[in-house]
Each structure stands twice: as structure tokens, then as C-alpha cells.
Amino acid sequence: MVALLQNPFKANGRKIKINDLNLKIGGEAGFGIMASGLIFAKAVNRAGLSTFGYVEYPSLVRGGHNTYQIKVTSKPYFAPEKQVDLLIALNKNTVDVDGANLGPFSGVIFNDEEFKLESSEFEKKNVFLYPVPLEKIATEVGGGKLVVNTVALGAALALVGLDFQYLSSVLTNTFRQKGEQVVNLNIKSARGGYDYVREKYADHFSFKLEKLDGPPKFVMSGNEAIALGAIAAGCKMYVSYPMTPSSSILHYLADHQLKADMIVKHCADEIEAIDMAIGGSFAGVRTAVGTSGGGFALMAESYGLAGILETPLVVINVQRPGPATGMPTWTGQPDLDFVMYAGQDEFPKIIIAPGDPAGAFYGTAQAFNLAAEYQTTVMILSDKFLGESIYGTEEFDTNKIKIEEGGILSESELLNTENYKRYEFTETGVSPRSLPGQKSGKYVANSYEHDEFGFVSEDPDNRVSMMTKRMKKLVTASNGLPGPTLYGEVEAKITLVGWGSSKGPILKALDLLKQEGISANFLHFVYISPFPIEATAKILSSAKKTLICEGNYTGQLARLIREKTGIEIKRGLLKFDGRPFYPEEIAKAAKEAV
Amino acid sequence: MEAHDFETGHKPTWCPGCGNYGIWQSLKNAFVKLNTSQEEIVVVYGIGCHGNMANFLNVYGVGSLHGRSIPVACGVKMANHRLKVVVIVGDGDTYGEGVNHLLSAARGNHDITVIVHNNEIYGLTTGQASPTSEKGTKTKSTPLGVIEEPLNPLATAIISGASFVSRGFAGDTDALRDLICAGIEHSGFSLIDVLQPCLTFEKVHNFDFLREKIYKLEKAEKDKEAAIKKTFEWSEKIPVGVFYQEEKPAFTDQLPQLKEDTLVEKPLKDIKIDELLKEFI
Numbered sequence: 001m002v003a004l005l006q007n008p009f010k011a012n013g014r015k016i017k018i019n020d021l022n023l024k025i026g027g028e029a030g031f032g033i034m035a036s037g038l039i040f041a042k043a044v045n046r047a048g049l050s051t052f053g054y055v056e057y058p059s060l061v062r063g064g065h066n067t068y069q070i071k072v073t074s075k076p077y078f079a080p081e082k083q084v085d086l087l088i089a090l091n092k093n094t095v096d097v098d099g100a101n102l103g104p105f106s107g108v109i110f111n112d113e114e115f116k117l118e119s120s121e122f123e124k125k126n127v128f129l130y131p132v133p134l135e136k137i138a139t140e141v142g143g144g145k146l147v148v149n150t151v152a153l154g155a156a157l158a159l160v161g162l163d164f165q166y167l168s169s170v171l172t173n174t175f176r177q178k179g180e181q182v183v184n185l186n187i188k189s190a191r192g193g194y195d196y197v198r199e200k201y202a203d204h205f206s207f208k209l210e211k212l213d214g215p216p217k218f219v220m221s222g223n224e225a226i227a228l229g230a231i232a233a234g235c236k237m238y239v240s241y242p243m244t245p246s247s248s249i250l251h252y253l254a255d256h257q258l259k260a261d262m263i264v265k266h267c268a269d270e271i272e273a274i275d276m277a278i279g280g281s282f283a284g285v286r287t288a289v290g291t292s293g294g295g296f297a298l299m300a301e302s303y304g305l306a307g308i309l310e311t312p313l314v315v316i317n318v319q320r321p322g323p324a325t326g327m328p329t330w331t332g333q334p335d336l337d338f339v340m341y342a343g344q345d346e347f348p349k350i351i352i353a354p355g356d357p358a359g360a361f362y363g364t365a366q367a368f369n370l371a372a373e374y375q376t377t378v379m380i381l382s383d384k385f386l387g388e389s390i391y392g393t394e395e396f397d398t399n400k401i402k403i404e405e406g407g408i409l410s411e412s413e414l415l416n417t418e419n420y421k422r423y424e425f426t427e428t429g430v431s432p433r434s435l436p437g438q439k440s441g442k443y444v445a446n447s448y449e450h451d452e453f454g455f456v457s458e459d460p461d462n463r464v465s466m467m468t469k470r471m472k473k474l475v476t477a478s479n480g481l482p483g484p485t486l487y488g489e490v491e492a493k494i495t496l497v498g499w500g501s502s503k504g505p506i507l508k509a510l511d512l513l514k515q516e517g518i519s520a521n522f523l524h525f526v527y528i529s530p531f532p533i534e535a536t537a538k539i540l541s542s543a544k545k546t547l548i549c550e551g552n553y554t555g556q557l558a559r560l561i562r563e564k565t566g567i568e569i570k571r572g573l574l575k576f577d578g579r580p581f582y583p584e585e586i587a588k589a590a591k592e593a594v
Numbered sequence: 595m596e597a598h599d600f601e602t603g604h605k606p607t608w609c610p611g612c613g614n615y616g617i618w619q620s621l622k623n624a625f626v627k628l629n630t631s632q633e634e635i636v637v638v639y640g641i642g643c644h645g646n647m648a649n650f651l652n653v654y655g656v657g658s659l660h661g662r663s664i665p666v667a668c669g670v671k672m673a674n675h676r677l678k679v680v681v682i683v684g685d686g687d688t689y690g691e692g693v694n695h696l697l698s699a700a701r702g703n704h705d706i707t708v709i710v711h712n713n714e715i716y717g718l719t720t721g722q723a724s725p726t727s728e729k730g731t732k733t734k735s736t737p738l739g740v741i742e743e744p745l746n747p748l749a750t751a752i753i754s755g756a757s758f759v760s761r762g763f764a765g766d767t768d769a770l771r772d773l774i775c776a777g778i779e780h781s782g783f784s785l786i787d788v789l790q791p792c793l794t795f796e797k798v799h800n801f802d803f804l805r806e807k808i809y810k811l812e813k814a815e816k817d818k819e820a821a822i823k824k825t826f827e828w829s830e831k832i833p834v835g836v837f838y839q840e841e842k843p844a845f846t847d848q849l850p851q852l853k854e855d856t857l858v859e860k861p862l863k864d865i866k867i868d869e870l871l872k873e874f875i
């Protein structure tokens with residue numbers, strides 16, 4: 001009997017591993033895998049531990065294989081890990097798919113009344129089976145199949161030795177809206193799994209989680225951080241058409257629109273969405289649209305419209321692999337080229353690619369200010385990995401967000417302005433703005449090239465001045481925006497280069513390299529347009545060796561760096577398989593390069 | 595206010611005798627009659643000959659994209675529902691390139707007044723067939739004759755939920771002015787399809803032809819089926835006036851967020867998200 005086994009670590013004279021666990025839950029789509037992952041992450045978060053959750057699912061509503069993996073650590077660790085320490089297998093397929101990733105002294109929670117596993121097979125690899133009659137317990141408490149996942153969560157919590165209250169309090173919060181009965185049912189289910197494991201496998205498992213004290217953290221996805229950043233920055237109109245993996249921004253904002261006192265509109269298509277947003281922005285409201293690459297392709301014409309009308313606009317693109325429909329529920333960084341050059345002709349575009357929820361929160365808030373200040377488009381370029389992974393993140397400080405309304409004139413200023421010119425040629429390229437409804441501020445925001453008043457003009461001199469005025473805004477903006485961030489020691493054998501969401505995995509790769517005595521640093525790009533030419537050239541020209549890590553086929557950032565600085569990054573870890581970067585593979589590529 | 599207060603001083607660039615002059619005149623007169631001030635009006639223009647009005651009309655304006663004026667106008671209205679929002683568009687613009695926006699704005703009963711300069715042709719791009727060109731029409735892009743049947747815009751608007759559906763004639767500026775006033779005063783989505791002769795590229799439906807055929811509808815139908823039936827009347831006699839009208843709440847009337855104030859008036863200072871953050875623990 002398993003229960004009679006001695007603890008394997010103790011048996012081998014080794015210590016129990018504390019506060020370092022990679023848990024994976026797998027099962028069929030439609031059986032609450034996503035919800036369970038989030039609940040477990042919140043439970044360990046309440047115990048003061050740090051969490052990172054990465055979800056994989058096919059583009060299906062039912063069937064198919066869904067997994068949620070949660071890395072639990074004492075310090076932040078925002079990267080997925082291949083090796084699994086505890087597998088909750090809600091079906092046999094989970095073991096077939098992930099069995100090979102089980103590490104030494106790992107465990108598998110599964111229902112042996114549903115399928116059998118040969119324990120001797122597993123023990124050969126030092127993997128231990130913890131069968132739990134999940135469905136039987138679920139049925140006994142009166143929940144049936146629907147709460148099987150909750151029973152398993154209780155079982156897992158007992159196995160890692162955390163107090164039950166961390167789970168029950170999260171269940172209470174999660175199901176409160178559905179009524180007391182649902183709350184009680186879930187708590188009873190979890191308790192059933194918890195007690196079963198406590199009785200049967202007490203202290204057997206080699207990985208333990210222990211409560212830590214520290215500042216409260218929030219378990220949040222990148223998409224949620226973007227939504228909160230938008231609310232905090234005074235976004236009053238969010239217009240969108242659902243497209244994975246951006247939809248949870250729409251869902252979150254739609255659900256909270258009354259609390260946030262804003263309008264959230266699901267439009268008939270993406271073209272309608274962006275045009276409605278432009279209308280709202282023209283009338284003076286902070287607006288944003290959100291989509292993924294395909295939807296943004298539809299928006300491209302109006303992207304240019306915002307550019308020439310000089311209406312502020314925040315566009316959120318949560319990337320997925322393409323072209324066309326591509327791989328809706330998977331990740332990648334394939335749209336950098338596209339968003340850099342989208343739209344007709346040239347106009348000033350600001351592009352921000354945050355690396356984690358904190359970056360997404362503050363970056364989105366800043367995007368609204370930049371859009372207002374420079375009266376142009378600002379894109380938040382995220383991806384499925386950042387958008388849908390959950391991060392245990394520090395509390396956000398809303399005092400850091402100062403709303404800058406940009407040069408909107410007051411009515412009295414307008415009345416005192418003779419011959420008000422909405423598109424006046426200025427040093428900075430930014431012209432004074434008025435809003436409809438204001439006296440003496442009338443103008444036409446014209447899609448045609450126009451003169452300083454907004455009236456159509458095809459005069460060559462005017463064209464040159466107006467084009468120059470618009471493009472100047474990007475130069476003005478570049479003075480106030482930070483360059484790329486260098487992590488790690490300045491003197492290093494190799495400099496890893498990346499942008500956006502690969503921040504977590506690359507930072508972790510630096511740790512792995514350090515453990516092996518290899519000094520590496522990491523140049524992370526968040527502000528991509530206007531491109532920080534000088535700062536980049538300064539760092540990269542003195543780098544000994546460089547390696548680009550990007551989620552696309554051709555190395556789009558590497559090409560951009562070469563275009564802007566003349567510096568060529570010859571080595572690349574380019575990934576376009578839909579999967580995120582794993583620290584191990586980055587470290588391996590770096591090792592091969594030095 | 596007088597009509598010339600609504601002029602920018604830029605001289606219209608339309609061909610002599612173009613129906614667009616009549617629509618421009620009627621619109622200015624409607625603004626005068628409604629006693630509106632220049633700054634409370636926003637006109638959103640499509641791209642086409644009609645859209646050149648952006649340079650001639652002295653109010654807040656957006657010269658948008660070909661086919662995309664309607665969603666821009668809806669956005670303006672959602673942001674500040676105290677503004678009067680008028681849309682100046684073409685038949686190619688609204689019944690072809692951006693026809694989906696016509697459907698969704700009608701379905702949402704957005705309180706905007708859409709005036710379609712329907713000349714049954716693409717004027718600005720020098721005379722190609724439009725969605726309202728009759729079957730068989732030979733144009734530069736359809737030298738063998740148009741194969742498609744023309745769109746029935748009024749019926750399309752009615753079945754989509756528009757609450758004010760009408761047709762005007764650019765050759766009767768008094769009647770058109772009154773129709774535009776009625777459209778702007780109507781709370782909800784108003785469509786005014788205007789028969790607009792294009793003397794350069796569409797020689798059939800000229801002023802004389804239309805003057806002979808049109809007759810004025812007595813009153814708007816309240817029954818959709820009866821109204822739709824009327825919209826199919828298009829041969830010996832062509833009806834103008836309001837085909838269908840219905841009182842129902844406009845889009846912005848149904849948003850609890852806008853009960854107290856407009857969206858643009860919402861304060862941006864001291865926004866707190868602490869309550870929202872509690873969900874993430």
C-alpha cells in the first residue's frame with residue numbers, strides 16, 4: 001500500500017523540498033480546468049507564496065485536452081516549467097500526455113475508479129501515485145461530476161500540507177455570487193478530497209508548501225492588468241469585437257462597466273469598433289479598442305484615420321500565431337512588423353510591449369496619457385502568454401498614475417484665440433485641440449490631407465509642413481520615453497535580447513546560467529516605437545555576444561534593431577510553435593552561443 | 595442664425611447643377627429652423643462628392659473614411675449625447691462599402707440622422723455603378739450592364755429596426771429642409787435617402803424625370819409591413835416623405851451610465867480601483 005511507503009526523500013536521506021512546486025492540472029475542456037487552476041493559485045497566494053499560472057487549451061468548447069500549470073515559489077518566478085512535480089490527472093489522457101514530464105519524487109493524483117495506472121511502472125522512475133476516489137467523494141457530498149475538480153484541489157492542498165482555510169476562503173469568494181448553497185457544496189467537496197488525502201497519504205509527498213509573510217499579492221492575468229490600467233487611466237469607452245486571446249479584456253470591462261462608470265460596447269465587427277472609438281475620442285472621451293492580429297488587420301485603414309485626424313486612440317493587440325485564423329489559443333510575437341507599419345503612408349505610432357502585469361497596468365495607463373498628449377495612436381502589444389497567464393503580482397499604486405489630458409483648450413482660451421487652428425504648425429508637432437460643444441473651437445477633422453484649419457489641401461508646401469508636423473510628434477515623444485532595460489551585470493559574456501512577454505522566462509534563464517557560472521545579461525524592449533536608437537546602440541555595441549529570443553519566424557525585433565542601429569544580432573532563438581519560451585531552452589541556446 | 599452662418603467661405607466644388615447643392619441648402623436651412631448653434635452640431639462625412647461638404651459647412655465635423663461614417667457618428671453620440679449628430683454620406687458609401695454599419699446602427703437605434711446622397715452612381719470616382727444603380731445600367735465598371743438587383747435601402751433600414759425612415763428629393767429644398775428637421779428632432783436612428791441627380795454621370799434620374807414621378811406621402815406608417823410595401827413603389831410613381839416612424843428609446847437612453855451626465859463629462863480625477871483589486875486575492 002502506498003500509505004505504508006516511507007517518504008522517499010527521507011528514505012534517501014534527502015530533505016523535503018519546500019516552497020518550490022510545479023503543479024499541473026489536466027483534463028477535458030469543459031470540466032473546469034481553468035477555474036481550478038485559478039483557485040489553486042489564489043489559495044497559495046493567500047498563504048503568502050508567489051505563483052505563476054500558464055494555461056494551454058485548444059480552440060474548442062468541449063473535448064480536447066486542457067491543462068493549467070502553476071508554479072509556486074517563495075519569490076516571483078514568471079515562467080512556465082516543463083518538469084511537473086504534482087500532476088492532477090482528471091482523465092487518462094493527462095497522464096499519457098504529461099507522464100513523461102514528471103520529475104523525481106513527483107506525484108500523480110487521479111481517480112483509480114475511473115482508470116488504472118501501474119504503480120510499479122511509475123515507482124521505477126521515482127514517481128508516486130496517489131489514487132483518490134474523486135467522483136465517489138463528489139457524489140457523496142451531492143455535487144456529482146461538476147465538483148470533481150474541486151475535490152481534486154482539496155486533495156492537492158492536503159498533499160502539499162497547506163492549511164484548508166486558504167482554499168475554503170478562495171472558494172467562498174469565487175462562488176459567493178452563485179449563492180450559499182454553491183459555496184457550501186464546493187467547500188464540502190474540497191474538504192472531502194482534503195480529508196481523504198490527510199488520512200491516507202499524510203506526509204508522504206516530498207514537496208511541501210509553507211506559509212510565508214509578506215505584502216499582499218494579486219493573482220492576475222496580463223489581460224486583467226490591461227483592463228485595470230485602462231480603468232485607472234480614465235478610459236470611458238472600450239469598443240471591441242471578441243477575438244481570442246484578447247476577449248477576456250472585453251469580458252472583464254463589460255462585467256465592471258457600471259463600477260468603472262464607462263461604456264463597453266461589443267460591436268458588429270472590428271472596423272465598426274475602431275471607428276466608433278475614433279468618434280468617441282474626437283468628442284473628447286478616452287477610448288480604446290482591443291483585438292488580436294486578425295481583427296487588427298481589419299482596423300488598419302482606420303488606424304491611419306486616427307493618425308491623420310490626430311485623435312488619441314489606444315489599441316490593444318493580444319497576439320496569437322497566424323496568418324489568418326492561425327492558432328487562436330496559442331502564443332507568439334508575430335505582429336511586430338505588422339503593427340509597426342500598419343496603415344496607409346506614414347504617421348506617428350507609439351508601441352508599448354509590456355513584459356508582465358505590472359508593466360501592462362502602468363503601460364496601459366501611460367498609453368492613454370501618451371495618446372492624449374501626442375494626439376495619435378498608442379498600441380499595447382501583448383500576446384496570449386502574457387494575456388492569459390496568471391501572475392502573483394505586487395499591489396498596484398494608483399497614486400503613480402497622473403492623468404494628463406493633453407493640450408485640450410478651455411472654452412475661454414478658445415474665445416481668446418483669434419483664428420483658432422486645430423492643426424497649427426508647432427515646434428513639437430502637437431497642436432491645440434478643441435472638443436465639439438465648445439464655443440469658438442469649430443473645425444473639421446479631415447481624413448483628406450488638410451491645412452491648419454482642417455480644410456482639404458493638396459498644396460505641396462502645406463503637405464510637407466503638415467506631414468512634418470505629424471511626424472515630429474514622434475521625435476518629441478521619444479525624448480520622454482525610456483530606452484530598453486538591461487537586467488543582470490553590465491559586463492557579461494552574452495547579452496540576451498527580447499521584447500514584451502518573454503521577460504519572465506528570459507530573467508529565469510539568467511538565473512539558470514548563473515548557477516552554471518555563465519555571466520549573461522538581458523536587454524528587454526518595452527518601448528518599441530519610437531525606437532530608442534541611442535540607448536540600444538550604446539548597450540549592444542559593447543556587448544560581447546548577443547542572442548535574440550523572439551516568438552516569430554524571421555526575428556522581427558532583430559531586423560528592427562539592425563535597421564535602426566546597423567547592429568546585427570546573428571544568433572537567434574526564434575520560436576513560432578505557439579508555445580511560450582521555457583527558461584531551460586533559452587539557457588541552452590545561450591550556453592551554445594558562448 | 596442664418597444659413598450663411600453655416601458656411602465656411604470655401605466655395606463648393608460640385609458640378610454646376612448638382613443635386614448636392616440642394617441638400618447643402620436644405621441642411622443649412624434646417625439648422626436655422628431648428629435654432630441650433632454651430633458648436634452643438636457634429637457632421638460626419640463619407641468619402642465621395644457628397645463628402646466634400648466637409649469644407650463648406652461651418653460646424654464641428656469629421657471627414658471620415660469611405661463607408662465608415664456611421665460608426666464614427668455613433669461614437670460621437672455615445673461620448674456626448676447632447677450633440678446633434680448628422681451623417682452626410684453617399685449611396686456607394688453607405689449601401690455598399692459600409693452597409694453593415696447601416697444595419698447595426700439601425701438595430702441599435704443610435705440617435706443620429708443619416709442623409710444619403712443617393713445619385714445611383716459613384717460620382718467622385720467618375721461614374722461606376724453603385725448598389726442603387728438599376729439592373730442593366732452600363733457604367734465604366736459595368737460596360738455589359740449591372741447584373742445585381744438594386745438595394746432597397748428603405749426596406750433594409752425598416753427591417754433592421756430604424757425608427758425614422760424617409761426619402762427626400764434634392765430638387766425640393768423646402769420639403770427636404772422639413773424632412774431633415776424631422777429626422778434630427780426624432781430621437782433614434784433616422785435615415786433620409788435623398789434622390790440626388792448627378793448631371794455628369796447618371797443621365798436618367800435627372801431633375802425633370804424625378805419631378806414628374808414623385809409624390810408626397812401623406813403620413814408615416816406605423817406598421818412595418820405596410821411601410822415596407824410602400825418602399826417597393828418605384829416605377830410610374832415615386833413616393834417621398836416619411837415611410838415609417840416609431841417612438842422607442844434610443845441607444846444612449848438605454849445606458850444607465852448616461853443617466854446623470856454625458857460620458858465626456860465624467861471626472862477623470864481620483865479614480866480608485868481598490869475595490870476592483872479585491873477580486874484578485
Ligand SMILES: Cc1ncc(C[n+]2csc(CCOP(=O)(O)OP(=O)(O)O)c2C)c(N)n1
Nearest residue numbers: 641642643644660684685686687716717718
Ligand atoms: C477604402 C476606399 N475604397 C475606395 C475608395 C475610392 N472611392 C472614393 S469615393 C468612392 C465612391 C463614391 O460613391 P458614393 O459613395 O456614391 O459618393 P458620391 O461620389 O456619388 O457622392 C470610391 C469608390 C476610397 N476612398 N476608399
Ligand SMILES: [Mg+2]
Nearest residue numbers: 684685713715
Ligand atoms: Mg453616389
